[in-house]
Amino acid sequence: MKRKLFLENTAKNNIVGQAAASRVALGAIAIGAMAIGALAIGAIAIGLLRIKTGKIGKLHISELNIDKLMMKDRL
Known part of the structure; x- marks a missing residue:
């Protein structure tokens, strides 16, 4: 009897x-x-923003170049 209960309980568990x-x-x-x-959604939103504002997209590239130049100065 105990064994049967044990098996039922383990099955339930x-x-x-x-x-x-x-x-x-x-x-x-x-x-x-x-x-x-x-x-x-974030990637699509960024893509749409860049498509809408082509000039700002170019500015981003120039900003990145400035950052690289600044890093060279620090080194």
Whole structure:
């Protein structure tokens, strides 16, 4: 009798454990998808801004060059 109860309890615990593990996995997948979505939205927004403002895009490149020159001075 005790053995039967033990087996039933372990079966229930395994099912509960599997359900919890699958929930954690789904949560991790959802968080990952949200992060990827946020990155994609950010990349699209930056791309649209650069397309709209071509002149500012050129300024960004010149600013980067200035930063590089400043780094050379520091070294």
